[in-house]
Amino acid sequence: MTMTAPLAPTTTSPDVAGSALADELAAGLPAGAVLTDPDVVASMSRDQAAWAPHGRPAAVVRATCTADVVHVVRTCLRHGVPVVARGAGTGLSGGANAVEGCVVVSLERMDRVLEINPLEQLAVVQPGVVNDDLRAAVAEHDLWYPPDPASSPWSTIGGNVATNAGGLCCVKYGVTRDYVLQLEVVTGRGEVVRLGRRTAKGVAGYDLMGLVVGSEGTLGIVTEVTVRLRPLPAPAVTVAGFFSSVVAAGAAVRAVGEAGLVPSALELVDRHCLRAVDEWKNMGLSTEAEVVLLGRFDEPGELGEGLAEQMVACFRAAGATWAERSTDEAEAEALFAARRLAYPALERLGPVLTEDVCVPKEQVPEMLARIERTAVRRGVVIANIAHAGDGNLHPLLVTPPGDVEARARAEAAFDDIIADALALGGTVTGEHGVGLLKRDGLTAELSAEVLAMHRAVKAALDPAHLLNPGKVFS
């Protein structure tokens, strides 16, 4: 993993307040929208990828509307200054990290739900709407926005679009891309364009909307999102299984796939995570198992119960030390809460380097075995949470604060895991995005010709290389 990125901060501080750039930015924006206070600017200069480098922004603009974003982009075009968009800053790959001397555009203030349309089953939102807030708003109309990254209490829809965020529901319901109908985007030329459509179907021209989803702010800044909704599903039936090893749990995941079951979630949490959650929230989980698998079905009534029983059978056949369909809703909720709390619980122990590989389902047991061997070989604590049902693993490499040698070992393990995922036919990033942490991995995953296509598309749509330069690929 190369951390000597061109974005690493220099030693001198840019003197921006009172500069021509700051003056021109302020001239076209509401009072207080341009922030240059060093502490404030520093707090907006990175996301949650603890180990990714970042530069210092020349200024931060808190946009209130699309016109604000256009003004920033056009001003920066004139000055040749990069623009880095950010939402809540919950990213895990450094995608929102500041480029030295850039202007950071925060979209958090653009947080209005503009429309909820039950007949068309869609909602129109500004990019700063928090994922859980959108879910709550549409639930009042018995509607559901499925994409549910673990960051859903904090992350914004704009950030979810930028990274094509996934989550627990993906195994049945797909990712953010599958729920975006239309985007309003400010391009690197400072133009406002609408991509996609409001209709259920449409093939008028290239799928430029899909191209922007997951492009991590490098092809445009999303200023409005029209999302597809679904009817609220039936209350879920939960299955829990305890296993004596991650490899046994991986075999159970495979058995579920071989049985043709499509759960609405199938999550893996290992003892490192359970213990960290216990130490934080005292939930008493980690004494039960080395690894827990949590499955859910949201088919109504007996149908869901029958599917849950089939999953219990798969778990047991794969060697679960205990497996049951939960009849206690509070208990089931606690198990899923533990899964969601795993990442922040581990962060309390020290810097966490988050992996995000995705492998074919048949390779889940082998990938988990290789991760265990890597942990032993490199002498690194690697906790595992995983959207196991679609082969999306999140090994979490935890190091003691300030331990430089441990960090070096963790970085080596990070690279080992990427190499193993690629060797098993997987991808270096299932849902977190490339950002800075996976740039080398992207180069390893894609052919030279495909990388050249990326560069050609970037140059075609952002010819000034204004938007989030150096992210995804260099």
Place this chain on the structure above:
Amino acid sequence: MTMTAPLAPTTTSPDVAGSALADELAAGLPAGAVLTDPDVVASMSRDQAAWAPHGRPAAVVRATCTADVVHVVRTCLRHGVPVVARGAGTGLSGGANAVEGCVVVSLERMDRVLEINPLEQLAVVQPGVVNDDLRAAVAEHDLWYPPDPASSPWSTIGGNVATNAGGLCCVKYGVTRDYVLQLEVVTGRGEVVRLGRRTAKGVAGYDLMGLVVGSEGTLGIVTEVTVRLRPLPAPAVTVAGFFSSVVAAGAAVRAVGEAGLVPSALELVDRHCLRAVDEWKNMGLSTEAEVVLLGRFDEPGELGEGLAEQMVACFRAAGATWAERSTDEAEAEALFAARRLAYPALERLGPVLTEDVCVPKEQVPEMLARIERTAVRRGVVIANIAHAGDGNLHPLLVTPPGDVEARARAEAAFDDIIADALALGGTVTGEHGVGLLKRDGLTAELSAEVLAMHRAVKAALDPAHLLNPGKVFS
């Protein structure tokens, strides 16, 4: 509608056999792969868009493998000759129509199913595999490939990918794009690239695979497709409703949407279509109703039956003259067969100009009313079939063979329908693609800035403008 396209044939025939181009093509291809016989070439020079112009190919190549396609593209690059890919030629927008002097690459011979993987729920196929053949092959593994254009007995997966084909199932299961995981593509530079991935999730880089899907052969020639599969659904429960007007049926469609029902199909067939099918197949349908709505639910058992009853109630509340859940599987199949036969049945009566607009669900009644007024105003027979559940309407403009005035009136009506769809917030093409027939419509639908983005992407990925030039946009 501008039919004086630059692709219109000239009066002299290109003399190709024995030319340097033909010799160089033949030198790198299996014996018999290069066809220059004028009759054969003519038969491969267009799709089923009866009214779209087409040029005459210099040659047709029947590719047998990816290397053949690479050879054609590289040879054409040297000669500056356009390349037009085609599958079964069932397109309805002229997307596969020959450009004057081009080389047509037929992919029909590349018709092997390379892999069916029940655990990963995917299949890998060559582009010439017929849609129904893929369905039959995966059904043996209790798996299902949902996208089901009405052309499924003839159209190929490669063509489905090129147009991002839809079908009856889209209202619940989405379009071709939602089922493509990975593509092998020969680019306009003559390179072979793999886009997308085999894993369930992945966000490594831009969604170039999604960009190629629906690009109608203008960004690359698809030589292998990995598709996502689903478990076979339960047998469907069918609901039929008879209505005295298309507008009443449109109101019923809206009522279904307002009730939050998500059927696995919701099709509209009007009396023009029913009569044409009756005259061909003697099914005795057209005496029953002005318009028939056909709904399906594929939830198992009582769940599906309950949903079907809710749909019956919606139909009746919207004024159906008759509505029932079918208890006779043969009768239900006959109704859906009539829907699928509507287009070929109408074609027996004369050239059919096929519309493909898609409007928001709330606008379906208004759009159907406007189509009726257009038919009267322009003096054109307009039959209607529609994937009504997602607002995707297929008004079919039928003219007597050789009636030049009727054709002019139909072309004017075609433009009226496009204008109405756009005025109601719709799109000019829901699933057939832009090809040649909707180029003007595309220009009306997209902003100048978005069109410029299309041209920039095309230039970036096909700098020689070798691939299907003049299609989608000029």
